[in-house]
Amino acid sequence: MDSAVLIHRLHFAFTVTFHYLFPQLTMGLAPLIVALKTIGLWKNDERYHKAARFWAKIFGISFVFGVVTGIPMEFQFGTNWSHFSRYAGGVIGQTLAMEGTFAFFLESAFLGLFLFGEKRMSQIAHWWTGFAVFFGSWLSGYFIVATDAWMQHPVAYNLAADGKSVSLSSFWGLILNPWAMWQYAHNMAGAAVTGAFVMAALGAYYILSGKHVDQGRIAVQVGVIGGILASLLVIGPTGDGQGRNLAEYQPATLAAMEAHFDTKSADLVLLGQPNVETKSIDNPLVVPHALSFLITRDWSSQVRGLSSFPESEWPTNISLLYYSYHIMVGLGTIFMLVMLISGIQLWRKKLHETKWLLWILMLSFPLPYVANIAGWMTAEIGRQPYLIYGILRTVDGFSKSVSAANAWFTLLGFMGMYTLLAILFLFLVQREISHGPEYVEDALPAPVKGGAAAAGRN
Amino acid sequence: MGFTGFLWFAIISVMLTVYVILDGFDLGVGALHLFLGRTDDERRKIIKSIGPVWDGNEVWLLATGGVLYFVFPQLYASSFSGFYLPLMMVLWLLMLRAIGLEFRTHINDGIWASFFDSIFSIGSLLLAVFYGAALGNVVRGLPLGPDHYFFLPLWTNWTVGSHPGVLDWYTVLSGVVALVALCMHGANYLVCKVDGELNERARKTSLVLTPILLVLTLLSLVATLAIHPNITANYNALKIGYVIPVLVFASLVAVIVFQKARKEVLAFVSGGLYLAFMLVGAVYSLYPVILPGIDPQYSLTIQDSITSAYALQVGLRWWIVGIVIALGYFVFLYRMFRGKIVLDNHGGYGD
Numbered sequence: 001m002d003s004a005v006l007i008h009r010l011h012f013a014f015t016v017t018f019h020y021l022f023p024q025l026t027m028g029l030a031p032l033i034v035a036l037k038t039i040g041l042w043k044n045d046e047r048y049h050k051a052a053r054f055w056a057k058i059f060g061i062s063f064v065f066g067v068v069t070g071i072p073m074e075f076q077f078g079t080n081w082s083h084f085s086r087y088a089g090g091v092i093g094q095t096l097a098m099e100g101t102f103a104f105f106l107e108s109a110f111l112g113l114f115l116f117g118e119k120r121m122s123q124i125a126h127w128w129t130g131f132a133v134f135f136g137s138w139l140s141g142y143f144i145v146a147t148d149a150w151m152q153h154p155v156a157y158n159l160a161a162d163g164k165s166v167s168l169s170s171f172w173g174l175i176l177n178p179w180a181m182w183q184y185a186h187n188m189a190g191a192a193v194t195g196a197f198v199m200a201a202l203g204a205y206y207i208l209s210g211k212h213v214d215q216g217r218i219a220v221q222v223g224v225i226g227g228i229l230a231s232l233l234v235i236g237p238t239g240d241g242q243g244r245n246l247a248e249y250q251p252a253t254l255a256a257m258e259a260h261f262d263t264k265s266a267d268l269v270l271l272g273q274p275n276v277e278t279k280s281i282d283n284p285l286v287v288p289h290a291l292s293f294l295i296t297r298d299w300s301s302q303v304r305g306l307s308s309f310p311e312s313e314w315p316t317n318i319s320l321l322y323y324s325y326h327i328m329v330g331l332g333t334i335f336m337l338v339m340l341i342s343g344i345q346l347w348r349k350k351l352h353e354t355k356w357l358l359w360i361l362m363l364s365f366p367l368p369y370v371a372n373i374a375g376w377m378t379a380e381i382g383r384q385p386y387l388i389y390g391i392l393r394t395v396d397g398f399s400k401s402v403s404a405a406n407a408w409f410t411l412l413g414f415m416g417m418y419t420l421l422a423i424l425f426l427f428l429v430q431r432e433i434s435h436g437p438e439y440v441e442d443a444l445p446a447p448v449k450g451g452a453a454a455a456g457r458n
Numbered sequence: 459m460g461f462t463g464f465l466w467f468a469i470i471s472v473m474l475t476v477y478v479i480l481d482g483f484d485l486g487v488g489a490l491h492l493f494l495g496r497t498d499d500e501r502r503k504i505i506k507s508i509g510p511v512w513d514g515n516e517v518w519l520l521a522t523g524g525v526l527y528f529v530f531p532q533l534y535a536s537s538f539s540g541f542y543l544p545l546m547m548v549l550w551l552l553m554l555r556a557i558g559l560e561f562r563t564h565i566n567d568g569i570w571a572s573f574f575d576s577i578f579s580i581g582s583l584l585l586a587v588f589y590g591a592a593l594g595n596v597v598r599g600l601p602l603g604p605d606h607y608f609f610l611p612l613w614t615n616w617t618v619g620s621h622p623g624v625l626d627w628y629t630v631l632s633g634v635v636a637l638v639a640l641c642m643h644g645a646n647y648l649v650c651k652v653d654g655e656l657n658e659r660a661r662k663t664s665l666v667l668t669p670i671l672l673v674l675t676l677l678s679l680v681a682t683l684a685i686h687p688n689i690t691a692n693y694n695a696l697k698i699g700y701v702i703p704v705l706v707f708a709s710l711v712a713v714i715v716f717q718k719a720r721k722e723v724l725a726f727v728s729g730g731l732y733l734a735f736m737l738v739g740a741v742y743s744l745y746p747v748i749l750p751g752i753d754p755q756y757s758l759t760i761q762d763s764i765t766s767a768y769a770l771q772v773g774l775r776w777w778i779v780g781i782v783i784a785l786g787y788f789v790f791l792y793r794m795f796r797g798k799i800v801l802d803n804h805g806g807y808g809d
Contacts, residue, residue, distance in 0.1 A: 067513065068556050072549050074523055078538025079545055082607070085527065086535035090765035093528025094773060100521035101780035108514045109787035158766075165531065167766035399539035401609040410546040417550055424557060428564065 007407040008080045008398040013380075014411065015072050017373055018418050022066035022425075024372050027141050027188065028195020029059045030134035032226050036218070037130050041123055051218045052130070053118070054437035055199065059133075060115055061428045063107070065421060072414070074100075080407065084387050084397035088150075090167040091157050094174060095147045103140035107133060138188065142180075145187055149180035151388050152379065153249045159391075166391075179249065182241035183379070189234035190375055193335055194368040196227035200342070201365035202433065204358040215437040217352055220361065224346050227339040234332055240294065246382075247295045247303075250389060253382035255306040256315045257325040258291055266291035266303035270330075274322045279307060316384040324377035331371035338364060462770045466529045467748075467760050469777070473525060475737050477518035478589075479643075479730045484508040484515055485589075486644020488555065488582025489637065492575060494648070494663065500656050501575055503799050505562060507651040510795045512559070514788065516552070521784075528773060532606060532763035533748055540600060540608040541592065544624045548588050555581035583637065590636020594629035597682060597689075597740055598622065602751035606758055618685045620752060628681055635674045639733060642667040646713065646726040653798050661717055664725065668713045675706065675736075689743045702739040706732060 033055050040048030074096060077085045085093075110132035118126050156173025157166040168174060203219025206212045246254040259274035259281050260266050268290035272281040289299045306314060315321050338360060345351035351358075383389055387397040487508050495501035527534045538545060558578030565571060598618060601608045613623035616630075625633075645667060648660035682689060693699040709732040716725035744750060749758035764770070 064513070064556070064560070068553055071516075071520060071552060074520060074527075075538065075545060075549060077527065078534045079542050080539075082535035082539035085538070086532050089527050089531025089534055090769055093524065093531060093534070093765070094769060097521070097524035097528045097773070098776060098780070100517070100524035101777060101784065104517045104520055105514075105780075105784035105787055108517050109791055112510060112791075168769040168772070171772040399535075399542070401539050401607045402542045406542060410542075413546065413550060417553055420557065421553065424560065428560070431564070 004400075004402070004404040004407060005395050005398050007404045007411060008402070009394070011080055011407055011411045011414070012076055015069070015076065015414055015418075016376075018421075019066065019069040019073055020373065020376060021369060022062045022069060023137070023141070024191040024194045024369070025062045025198060026059055026066055027137050027191040028193065028230075029055055029062075029199065030137050030195070031192065032195050032199055032222055033059060034127075034130050034134045035222060035226065037127050039222075041127060047214065047218060049123070050437055051215055051222075054215070054432075055219075056115055056130070057432050058198075058429060060111060061425065061432070063111060063137075065425050067104075067108075069418070069421065080399050080402060081387075081397050082399040082401070084392065087165050087392055087397070088388060090165060091154075091174060092147045092150055094168060094171070095143045095150070099140055099143035103136050103143060107136035107140065110136060141188060141191070142184055145184040146175060146177060146180045148379070149177045149183050150174060152183070152383055153177060153179035153245070154388050154391055155179075179245055182238060182245050186234065186238035186242045187375075189230050189238050190368070190372045192226065192230035193234055193332075194372060196223045196230050196339070197335070197361075197365045197368045199223035200227060200361045201363070204362040205433075206436070207352055208355065208358050208362060212436045212438060220342075220351065220358070221346065224339060224342045224351070224361075227335070228343045231332070231335040231339045235336060239329075239332065243294060250382065251304050252306065252309040252313050253315055253321075254295075255304060255309070256318045256321050257378060257382060259318070259322050260291065260303060260305050261307050262305040263302055263308050264305065265289050265300050266295075266305075268294065269326070271326075274319055276318055312385070314385075315382055317381055321378060321381040324374045324381060328371050328374040328378060331367050331374070334364075335368065335371070460767065462767060462774065463760060463764050465774070466525075466764070466770055467745075470522065470526055470529060471737070471741050473518065473522040475734050477515070477522055478733050478737060480515035480518055481512070482640045482730075482733055483643045483647040483726075484512040485582045485586050486640035486642070487648055488579055488644070489586055489641050490644050490648070490660075490663065491579040491582070494645075494656065494659055495575075498571065499801060501562075501571075503652055503656060503801055504648065505559065505578075506799050506801070507648060509563070511791065513556075514791060525773075525777070528769065529765060530748065530760075530763040531765060533758055536602070536606050536608065536758060537749055540602075540610055541595070541624070542609065543612055544588060544592065544610075548585065551581045551585045551588065555585065586637045586640040587633035590633040590639075591625060591629040593636070593737075593740065594632025595622075595624060596749065597632070597744070598626075598628055598685060599750045599752040599757075602749065602753070602756040602758065604756060606749075606756065606762070622752070628685055631674075631678055631681055635671070635678050638667055638671045638674055639736070642671055642713065643726075643729045643733065646717070646722075646729045649717070650722045650726050651799050661720075664717050664729075665714065668710055668717070671732075672707065672710045675710070679703065692743050692745060699742050702735055702742060706735040706739060709735060 033052050036048050036052040036055065039045065040052060077089075077096075110129050113121075114126070114129040114133050117129065121129075154166075155177050156168060156170040158169045159166055199219050200223030203216045203221075203223055206216025207220065243254070246257070255261070258266065258269055259272075261279035267284075267286035267288050269281055270285045270287065272284035272286070275282050292301045292303055293299045295301070295303060306318075342351055342357055342361060345354050345357060385393055385395075387394045487504060491501065491504050495504045523534075554577055558574045558576075558581060561574040562571060562578060565574065595610070600610065601620070601622065611623045613625040614621055616623070616626045618626050618628050642664055645660045645664040649657055649664060652660065709728045712728035713725050713732070716722075716728055746760045747757045748760055748763060751757040
């Protein structure tokens with residue numbers, strides 16, 4: 001446990017996992033808030049404006065935590081992964097700098113206007129500030145995914161003569177990386193699932209507990225309709241597209257995700273434990289030939305097995321990769337089922353009376369978080385043993401000048417700090433939930449209160 | 459390196475200066491918070507004065523970091539890994555400070571309010587010291603190796619030698635200068651944003667701190683010349699540079715004159731100019747070095763660190779668009795929240 005590279009990896013894994021709890025909610029809620037705002041304008045119905053205001057407050061809390069935990073991510077490229085930064089900064093620095101310049105300024109300015117400026121502007125203008133926040137958060141997501149996509153599938157670069165760094169050769173090549181397209185769509189659909197489930201869960205809680213029932217119904221309705229769309233989109237075409245990206249550009253990763261060892265027509269494994277020693281699956285439950293079909297649309301096509309790759313190219317943690325991937329896919333299937341059943345009940349106008357289903361909606365909101373994190377684990381563990389796929393290995397990327405002991409020191413520090421942050425977050429959200437959507441109306445700040453960039457602070 | 463390279467060097471210097479001036483005043487306000495705010499109402503006023511703007515100010519740090527990363531990958535890699543420990547502490551302080559502010563605005567309850575006031579204030583104070591010490595480290599020089607990497611312990615023997623720590627007598631002096639400078643800057647800001655007794659107290663604080671800062675600045679100038687006799691090389695080569703230290707002291711005198719004349723905004727602007735000229739002076743003496751080594755042959759120059767010409771040119775196009783838009787937000791934001799702070803009955807802001 002004292003290998004420096006391992007601690008640096010844990011350091012990043014821990015901080016990025018904690019960080020991504022927040023942006024997935026903000027990115028997921030943003031389009032739903034715009035939807036609420038739109039319905040409010042369309043029907044000229046104050047209840048929807050009220051709902052938008054309430055959800056904007058939850059959004060705002062999550063946003064500030066996303067910012068606070070996001071700053072260390074940018075820093076860590078330099079502090080813990082300095083060789084990687086020196087090697088690739090000329091390329092991926094581009095997308096990271098664009099995120100700061102375009103997305104962060106936009107978000108921090110407009111969120112404050114959206115949260116505190118409603119009484120100072122027309123409803124149409126207020127709708128636009130909400131849209132700007134949505135646009136900013138999704139733009140931010142694109143730059144980050146484009147950065148990761150370049151590490152998954154490096155394009156548009158030249159290797160320096162001394163082999164010690166790469167430089168950008170095509171700006172649009174980097175921005176329009178084919179990997180980034182599917183990854184972004186898939187990731188945003190995943191975030192939308194989180195937003196939809198959280199909204200539906202809180203709505204279900206309000207209905208079941210008999211508090212703010214009217215607002216609870218709106219939340220369940222919008223959450224379920226958003227959830228149907230998102231949970232379908234996350235599977236196809238985005239998840240499917242991402243899978244075919246893997247088949248094309250990272251076949252060893254795909255084989256390891258599915259624990260597909262021998263080159264042959266591939267089954268789709270539903271359950272079972274991969275056994276790397278015997279190169280087989282223990283306790284398998286499979287759909288025969290389904291993986292072949294998914295990749296090539298041909299049931300009998302050959303899929304390259306892991307054994308056909310040199311072991312030096314194998315992902316370093318096959319079991320965890322396999323489980324992350326299967327957890328993501330399994331939960332994704334459950335999301336679709338829950339949302340479709342809820343959708344049917346909603347269409348029959350019976351959802352608000354179907355208590356068992358409301359209970360399921362209320363209790364399942366943590367699962368999309370698990371699925372989103374598992375999805376990112378699949379991407380990042382699957383990229384191993386490379387930091388930049390095919391060109392820079394992880395063991396060559398970390399800061400050799402920072403010892404394992406120093407990395408441990410700051411990792412433990414972050415664990416302590418993030419425990420505090422987690423308590424604070426739960427406290428603030430719980431406070432909003434117990435106040436409920438009606439409270440927002442009374443406490444809506446008078447003009448000049450609060451502030452634009454004050455944004456999430458509330 | 460060419461003109462584009464120089465332009466990017468200038469852009470990053472300007473962005474960093476904007477960050478120091480903007481986040482500088484809210485750090486200064488934070489550091490003075492406990493001392494200036496005597497009652498709960500006063501403390502809420504102080505927090506409200508920076509409430510709408512402080513995190514927008516902090517975005518400049520992120521944006522500058524991002525640009526630095528893509529223009530000077532080697533500099534980013536060397537300095538961030540070398541300053542590993544202090545940077546991580548800066549991150550924790552930024553978080554603690556945000557936690558303090560967050561809780562303070564939500565909990566108006568006796569002992570907890572003062573507890574979070576303290577967290578916010580001490581976090582701000584330490585950040586000011588850390589930033590000053592960081593600049594001091596760069597001016598003093600770093601133990602760069604042939605591979606351009608280094609690692610600094612927090613302290614060694616507190617002397618400026620071949621084996622320095624982040625903290626030695628020189629960088630501690632820089633930290634103190636930065637603390638007093640940002641406190642002055644914060645006090646000047648408060649004078650503009652509050653009225654009544656608090657306004658008067660902030661004005662007096664500025665009038666006490668500015669002369670102290672004048673002496674400290676002179677002291678740090680002497681100290682810099684003592685540890686770095688040849689730091690004037692660029693000034694001697696291009697003598698117009700000597701106007702910079704003159705402007706540094708002139709802007710401090712201007713702060714005093716304007717504060718006495720109750721020209722609040724002009725005093726604040728003069729304080730901002732002081733910070734800008736201090737940074738310009740440091741950059742002028744180092745150029746074209748961007749990370750000086752204690753052994754000068756390992757110093758990192760613009761040329762050693764800069765990325766490809768193509769990336770710089772394409773970056774310039776989107777950067778100009780992006781920064782014009784961002785400046786638009788800031789002008790709008792500061793206009794919207796201009797004028798003196800008025801507390802409402804509910805307490806807190808934006809709750």
